[in-house]
Amino acid sequence: xxxxxxxxxxxxxxxxxxxxxxxxxxxxxxxxxxxxxxxxxxxxxxxxxxxxxxxxxxxxxxxxxxxxxxxxxxxxxxxxxxxxxxxxxxxxxxxxxxxxxxxxxxxxxxxxxxxxxxxxxxxxxxxxxxxxxxxxxxxxxxxxxxxxxxxxxxxxxxxxxxxxxxxxxxxxxxxxxxxxxxxxxxxxxxxxxxxxxxxxxxxxxxxxxxxxxxxxxxxxxxxxxxxxxxxxxxxxxxxxxxxxxxxxxxxxxxxxxxxxxxxxxxxxxxxxxxxxxxxxxxxxx
Numbered sequence: 160x161x162x163x164x165x166x167x168x169x170x171x172x173x174x175x176x177x178x179x180x181x182x183x184x185x186x187x188x189x190x191x192x193x194x195x196x197x198x199x200x201x202x203x204x205x206x207x208x209x210x211x212x213x214x215x216x217x218x219x220x221x222x223x224x225x226x227x228x229x230x231x232x233x234x235x236x237x238x239x240x241x242x243x244x245x246x247x248x249x250x251x252x253x254x255x256x257x258x259x260x261x262x263x264x265x266x267x268x269x270x271x272x273x274x275x276x277x278x279x280x281x282x283x284x285x286x287x288x289x290x291x292x293x294x295x296x297x298x299x300x301x302x303x304x305x306x307x308x309x310x311x312x313x314x315x316x317x318x319x320x321x322x323x324x325x326x327x328x329x330x331x332x333x334x335x336x337x338x339x340x341x342x343x344x345x346x347x348x349x350x351x352x353x354x355x356x357x358x359x360x361x362x363x364x365x366x367x368x369x370x371x372x373x374x375x376x377x378x379x380x381x382x383x384x385x386x387x388x389x390x391x392x393x394x395x396x397x398x399x400x401x402x403x404x405x406x407x408x409x410x411x412x413x414x415x416x417x418x419x420x421x422x423x424x425x426x427x428x429x430x431x432x433x434x435x436x437x438x439x440x441x442x443x444x
Contacts, residue, residue, distance in 0.1 A: 161388040161389050162389065162397075164384055164385040164388065164389075165381075165388070165389045165394045165397045166400065167377075167378065167381040167385070168379070168381050168385070168398045168401070169378075169397055169398050169399065169400035169401040169403075169404065170378075171374050171378030171381065171401075172374075172375065172398070172401040173402065173403065173404030173405045173408070174374060174401075174405070174408065175193070175371045175374055175375050175405075176234070176235070176238060176246075176247065176371075176405050176409075177243065177405060177408040177409070177412060178368075178371040178374065179193065179235060179238075179368060179371050180409075180413055181412070181413070182364065182370065182371070183364050183367065184360075184362065184367065184368060185239070185360070185364075186232060186235035186236045186238070186239055187232070187354070187355035187358040187360040188355075188360045188361075188362055188364040188368060189235050189368045189371070190228065190231050190232045190235055190355065190360075191351045191352070191360045191361075192364065192365040192367060192368025192369050192371070192372060193231065193351075193368055193369075193371045193372040193375060194344070194347040194348045194350070194351040195348065195365065195369050195372055196369035196371060196372020196373040196374075196375070196376065197343075197347055197372040197373070197375055198344040198347065198372070199369065199372070199373065200344075200372070200376035200377065200380075201340045201343070201344035201376055202341065202344075204337075204376070204380060205341040208337050210335065210340075211338055212338060212342070215332070216332075216338050216339065216342065217342040218342075219328060219329060219332045219334050219339065219342070220329070220334065220338070220339040220340075220342025220343045220345070220346060221342050221343070221345055221349065222324075222328055222346060223324070223325050223328045223339060223342075223346060224342065224343040224344060224345060224346020224347040225346040225347075225353075226320075226322070226323075226324035226346075227322070227325040227343065227346070227347050228347050228349075228353075228354055229317070229318070229321030229324075230318045230319070230321030230325055231318075231347075232321075232350075232351070232354050232355070233314045233315065233317045233318035234246065234250055234315070234318045236314050237250070237311045237314045237315050237318065240307050240310055240311045241307055241311040242409060242413075242415045243405055243406070243408065243409030243413060243415065244292075244407075244409035244410050244415045244417065244425060245293055245308075246311065246315065247405040247406050248288065248289065248292035248293075248402055248406055248425065248429060248432055249289050249292060249293055249311075249312070249315055250318060250319070251399065251402045251432055252286075252288055252289040252292075253289070253316070253318075254319055254323070255281075255285055255399070255432070255435060255439060256282060256285055256286075257320075257323045258327070259278060259281070259439055260282075261323060262443070265331075266330070268442070268443055273442075274441075274442040274443075275442075277438045277439075277441055277442040278438070278439065278442045280438060281434075281435035281436075281438035281439045282435070284432065284435035284438070285431070285432055287428075288427075288428040288430075288431035288432040289428065289432075291424040291427050291431070292406070292428035292429065293312075294420060294421050294424040295308065296418050296420075296421060297418075325343075329343075336379070336382070336383045337383055340376070340379060340383075344376070382394060396436050396437040396440030396441075398436075399432070399433055399435075399436030399437075399440075400433060402429055402432055410422075
């Protein structure tokens with residue numbers, strides 16, 4: 160039962176972008192609707208859990224949420240450009256690399272020889288995995304598609320920066336997940352409004368995309384519930400499995416076309432990135 164709870168965040172988070180794409184709307188309507196859904200869910204959680212909420216905790220949570228909006232907006236922009244099955248492995252890999260390096264340099268997480276070896280091996284797996292999942296179709300390779308891929312990578316680097324700050328600012332100020340949940344959602348909505356208002360995102364798709372926001376917040380809740388039961392390392396490792404759902408969902412459910420060569424590359428790349436997530440979880444322990 161505990162392991163099942165720990166897998167739920169991966170299931171929920173891995174399916175968010177699939178819901179976004181299926182429900183429709185551009186990236187701006189999608190991200191705004193998602194933030195509204197997260198806020199609705201977090202308000203309910205706040206009244207149930209009633210965590211401590213000081214001005215410092217609220218400010219840290221809002222800043223974290225603002226940068227989440229930056230990360231999510233650009234991830235959705237990349238999906239529109241190069242598709243879910245390419246975006247998600249690359250995005251997950253870049254997030255793992257950035258958060259791991261930050262953890263090593265700032266929090267000195269890899270304190271032992273074995274953790275350094277596992278960490279370096281994990282980073283190599285991630286880099287190789289990213290390369291394999293981003294293979295292009297040789298028969299349909301054009302300047303336009305190559306240009307889209309380059310733009311997608313740049314957009315994902317911005318997205319990764321947003322996700323990195325979203326994660327590390329909470330840890331820097333030692334704010335618990337339960338306490339951060341509501342102010343994070345406030346920051347997410349504020350960030351969503353700031354990033355999207357020029358693009359006139361207010362339409363019916365915003366309402367539809369509240370559903371992915373509820374799913375995202377539910378994934379967060381199950382992560383907080385599972386961590387004391389299975390440990391941070393195990394919960395972190397299992398949460399990376401969402402890449403399998405989002406990538407395969409993009410191919411199977413959204414009908415993204417891939418050649419045999421690309422499918423093999425994606426399959427091996429996913430295995431390497433998931434394995435890297437497990438190794439990083441062990442290295443953190």
